[in-house]
Amino acid sequence: MTAVFVNCAAIIVGSVIGLLCARKMTETLSDSIQTAAGIVVVIIGLQMAFKYRSIVYLALSLIGGGLVGSWLNIDGGILRFGSFLQRLVYRGRNKAEEQGDKNFAYAFLNASVLFCVGAMAIIGSFKAAIEKDYTIIFTKSILDGFMAITFAAAMGAGTAFSFIAVFVYQGALTLLSYLIKPYVTDVMVAELTGCGGALIVMIGINLLGLRKIKTANYLPALLFEIAFVLADPYIRNIVHF
Secondary structure, eight states: OHHHHHHHHHHHHHHHHHHHHHTTOOHHHHHHHHHHHHHHHHHHHHHHHTTOSOHHHHHHHHHHHHHHHHHHTHHHHHHHHHHHHHHHHTTTSOHHHHHHOTTHHHHHHHHHHHHHSSHHHHHHHHIIIIIOOOHHHHHHHHHHHHHHHHHHHHHOGGGGGGHHHHHHHHHHHHHTHHHHGGGOOHHHHHHHHHHHHHHHHHHHHHHTTSOOOOGGGGTHHHHHHHHHHHHHHHHHHHOOO
16 A cells, blocks of 8 residues: 555645745746646647547446436536535634635546546556565556646646545555456557546546546446446457447
């Protein structure tokens, strides 16, 4: 679990630095940083998205995942949890200060998705647990730390609390690595990376203000991708594409 703690610490430290920088920023400068962050996130997402092996599975996963996620209102649930964290953080403090951090839950949601999806979280957790090789997770920690600086400066303290999602997700992957790893093939990692990249592009679109997408509602798409990869040999016996 050492690698998980390092990753969480990097996010917290990066967020604190971002918040300290934000105190000296004008609203115009903050908007500029958010725009820059949005562009960078879109580029990262596109790089990941094009690693998919099957565009059919990616499309069906996003459609199916979006329908299931909207029905479950996952986005709303995560935002409510973010609002709960905000109330805890600002308990006993100035009400105006709490209301001023209007992006807390939004920052928590987007940072959580950004830091959790992707191949580095999966492969890095397996290597850390099984081979005691922390290289990938340490590299991810550095990248997450820099992104946390940008996110926190643009959107606020909610970014720091995304460490909770990272701790739960990567911690579970690390603890269950011996059970999960035999089923995680290169094809599955590629498909999950492609789908995760699509979700990250959605975050970038939100940051740029181009469209309001409830990104978390598409998280079930990752489960659809896993199901499609596992069922792929049987599917291809029926349908050729």
